Structure formats: C-alpha cells, structure tokens
Amino acid sequence: MPRYAFEDFTPGLTQMLGPFTVTKEALLAFAQEYDAQPFHVDEVAAKDSFIGTLIASGWHTCSINMRLFAEGLLLDSTSMGAPGIEEVKWLKPVRPGDTLRSRISVLETRPSKSRPSLGLVRFQFEMLNQADEIVLTQTNWVMFGRRDAEPLKGSGPSVLAAAASAMPDHTPARELPHISSNPYFEDLVIGEKEELGSYTFEADDIIGFARQFDPQRFHVDAEAARDSLFGALCASGWHTAAVWMKLMVGHRSRIRTNALAHGARPARLGPSPGFTNLKWLKPVYAGDTLTYRSAVARKRVSNSRPGWGLVFHHNCATNQHGEEVFSFEGMVFWERRP
Template sequence: MQEKVLTPPDGVHLEDIEVGRVVEFGRISVSKQDIITFARAYDPQPMHLDEEAAKASIVGGLCASGFHSCAIMMRMIADGLLKDGWTSLGSPGIDECKWLKPLFPDQVLTGRVICTEKRALASRPEVGLLKVKFEMLNQAGDVIMIWDSNQLLKVRNPGPKVESGGKGERPPPLESVWDGPQGAAPDPTRNFFEDREIGEIYELGSHTFTKDEIIAFAKQFDPQPFHLDEEAGRKSLFGGLCASGWHTAAIWIRQFVAYRQKIEREIREAGAPVARYGPSPGFRNLRWLKPVYPGDTLTFRGRTAAKIDLKSRPDRGILQTDSQARNQRGEIVFNIRGQILAERREPFKP
C-alpha cells in the first residue's frame, strides 16, 4: 500500500528523505500507438514497429523500446514525485538499468522508489545527492525495469554534514572513446558475436539540438522547469534551458540503430549472412556530464568494450559498447555502456 508522505511547505529537501523508506508513485498506461510513435522517432527496430516482425523476435510481440520505458519512468517521476514537492536539481546519471520484462501495449504501469544513501556534496553543500532504486511494475505486479539511479536535491540547511546509508562510493573515472589506441571499424561482413573484436570503433554521426525539440521532448516526458523555460533554466544549476538527459539518450539510441541498420544493408548487398541482434538487457554507467543547450551539436562514437558468453542462451552473447557524445567544443557530455544480445555462429559450449 502506498504510504502518504506529507510535503513540507518549502518542498522536499535532502533532510526530508528517509533512507530505506519505500514510496509508490505514478500510474500510466501505454498504447500500441504510443509505442510505435516513440520507436519511429528514436528506436526504429522491427520489434517496436511491426507486430508480425515482433512475433518472430525473441520478445514474441510488439513491445516498447527500452528507452521509451525510461522516458515513461521519467514522466511518472515528474508527475508523482517532483510535482509533489521534490526540490529536484536534476540527475548526474544512472549507475545501472535492467530491462527485466518487455513492456507490451495497454499495460498499466506504476513506480516504486527507495533511497539507499544520501549526502550533501562536499563541493556544493547546498546540493544533496540521493542514491535511489527505481522500479517500474506492470498491472500484474511484475517488476519490468530497475534503475540504480542518482538524484540531486536541494539541502535546506547547508552546513553540518548530511549523510546517511551506503559507503559514499564515487563512480570510476571515464575513459574517453576518442583517446588511446583506436581499433578499426568492424568488418560489415563479419557481424556475428564471435567476429566482433574489443576496441572496434563506430562513428555514429551527429545531431544538433534545437530549442523547439528540447521543449517538445520535455513537455512529453520530463517537464522540469529548466527543460521548458529559459528563465527557469538560467536560474538552475545548468545556467540555461537545456535538454532532458533522456532526450540525449534517445538521440544516442537513434544514432546507434541507424548505424546498425546501415551495416545490415551493406551485409545484404555483399551477399553475406546477417546476424540477429537484440534485445538489450539494459545498460550501465549512464552519465550526463554537461548540459546540452539549444544549438549544441553532439557527435556520437562507440567502441566495443566487452564480450560476455551466456550459458542461459548459448545461441547468443552479450556485446557491451562504450558510447559517448561530445559537443562542438570537444567536451564529453554523455556516456553510456550499452548492452545487446548478438547471434553466435556456433552455440556456446562452456
């Protein structure tokens, strides 16, 4: 049963969050058309667009893009927590996201959150950091997605150290995919799991963010003031109107899918067999490192980081790819370790 937590008159600050308390929030349904519309815009894979193609896939039916699920979760957080008084200052990223079950049309979704750690930032004592676990559930009560996430909140009374729970661990430093030894681009005719090599580089193209698209995405999925209003953006930590982090992530998956589909066309033209890819079990180390403002042009690049054999699916392996985006000033603004199931030429034998 959802526990009703009274909102303080000045909003929910770091001091008000109780480590270990479970709070339920949100209720939203997702239609077939919602799924297809998002997929057309950001993740145009057959399992998200075409019912017959989806039936032949591993998931067995038309289902939402994982990043659509994330955008929906963000909307539920905005409506169920942020509008209820959380003094949100944004999020630096997601440590891990797991997509446990497909999100099918007409499912009714709810959310659940528990704080595992909280502390004020040493560099900015007026800003608090929460470590939180978000769960998305369907109407049957099945958990279909989990985030291990980070959330920034205001500190009501900066000064004395505010800290509770956890070990205060910091994420490891990022390794730039633009620096260090550079592998060759993948051979398009060698696209099965066994063929892929650590260090392969993928040039994923560029995208320029406009004010109108930033606001449109935010209105639908992340209606926080600094994504909607220029004046609110100027007064925020970001210093100006900026894109939702989930907007940046959606553009990344669009660029990645477009790259993959281009490779598949080249393979077919060469008369070589095409390996089947997907779905994804989730991602790790998603970092929003700098704001993305109107007019910013992001260039995306990926690099094969790891290959994981699967005893549970001997016909597939997991490919992990580190992807980043940097802006026109050369600053890395986005990082993610993506994961995807890739077909093997021969079944894995432990």
C-alpha cells in the same frame, strides 16, 4: 517553497508513483523516432524475435519512469538534476496495454562537501506492471537544494562534472579502427570503435521531449532555466540517451543495407538486458551538436540463448567543443555466425 528539499529524504522512505498505461500508439511513436528495431515497430517481424510480440523500447520505459518521478515528486521539489545512472535492468518486456507504476525507495543521502547548499539522494526504482511483475530496476543519485538555501544559478556544468566524476570509469583501454563490415558475434574485436553520427539539439526538440517525459523547468521553459542551476535551457538526460539509440539504429540499418546489397545475410541484434555507469557529464544546451561513438568492451557466448552472444559496449558523445558530455556501458544480444 517546493514541498520536497534535500532534508525531506531519509533512507528507507518509499513511495509508489503512477499508474501509467502504455498505449500501442505511444509505444510505436517513441520507437519510430528513437528505436526503430523490428520488435519495437513491426508486429509481424516481432513474432520472429526473442519475445515473439511487439514490445516497448527499454529507453521508452526509462523515459516513462522519469515522467512518473517528475510528476509524482520532482516538480514539487528543489531538484537540480542528476549526474547519471548507476544501473538499469530491463527484466521483463513492456507490451501495449501494460499499466506501469514506479516504486521509489531512498537508499542513502549525502550532503555535498563542495556545495553546502545542496545534497545528493540515492534512489532505487522498481517499475511494476499490472501483474505486479518488476519490469525495470534503476539506481541513481539526484541532486536537491537544501531548504532555504540560496539557488546555485548557472553553476550546473561544474556541479554535474564533480558529481559524475565520483562515479567509476569503465572506458575501454584501447581504440581500434571502426567496424566497416557486417560482423557477427565471432567477428567482433575488443576495442573496435564505431562513429554512429551527429545530432543537433534544437530548442523545440528539447522542449517537446521534456514535456512528454521530463518536464522539469530547466528542460521546458527557457526563461525559468536561466534562473536554474544550468543557466539556460538544456536537454533531458533521457533525451540525449534516446538520441544515442536513434543513431545506433540508423548506423545498424546502413550496415544491414550494405550487407544485403552485397548478397550477405545481415547479422541480427537482439534486445538489451540493461546498462550501467551512465554519466551526464555536462549539460546539453539548445544548439549543441553531439557526435556519438560506440566501442566493443568485451563479449561472451550466451548460456541461455543458443546461437547468440552477449556484447558489452562503451558509448559516449562529445559536443561541438570536443567535450565529452555523455557516456555509459551497454550490453546487447548479438547473433553468432550460422
């Protein structure tokens, strides 16, 4: 019997997880695969960035937090996954050599009304570096089986959908033709939509990512996954999010290449302060192909960064059946027209 079940989590409970040291090699490896922006992969280019040094991708920091959570608690629990993330804030950069710990706190618990054998626990995470500075905060619900309850085999899709539906929806109200130029902040129009590309989640890729960052049984073991809530091997939610970043960077790289080919100076994007309302609406199984899209939701001029604006965007992914499986509200610093 796992050590932790739903009944073991009470509001006010705290625990410190870690430590984990971020090596330069690991920082570069993650960024080169999923977030190859200059300030994550190129030390020389990073000197001309907001921070001035090489820093970790925010998605890498989230994935490390997931690893600490899994190793410190989830792998010895009745965890049944999470429907999404309410909010993440990247408060300070994570640099090569930083040592991170994650302080988790139980905010509230809620027995499931539709599934008596499980309950939901709302956690707050604070990731600290070696100077005890908070580099990341995160708030989200996690589903846990109740002690001695019968397992809910194969019912993951309906359970995820029900849990995610309780989260607020901030989808932009309208969609316009996709962006085809090299827009600066002033050129962006609310509602403009971009298709970023498609990606097929193969079993080996799912297992490889999960072994590094989210080694729960339904992500790393096809046989064990058959007896889980999801009924089959499925991708970590952080894997689906990292692939969004990978395709976004690839899309921006194509825009940059096109701009340079036409003698234009490409608009630059800065780092992201965080995101909200991330939903994992349906499991992503081995062999699924997701198509990712992004739309401008709103924007404002930055008060703290002259020459830059802050752009808020709605992002989503649909599988090969046209079902939306993933969405979130992001934000990013965007260069203004010189």
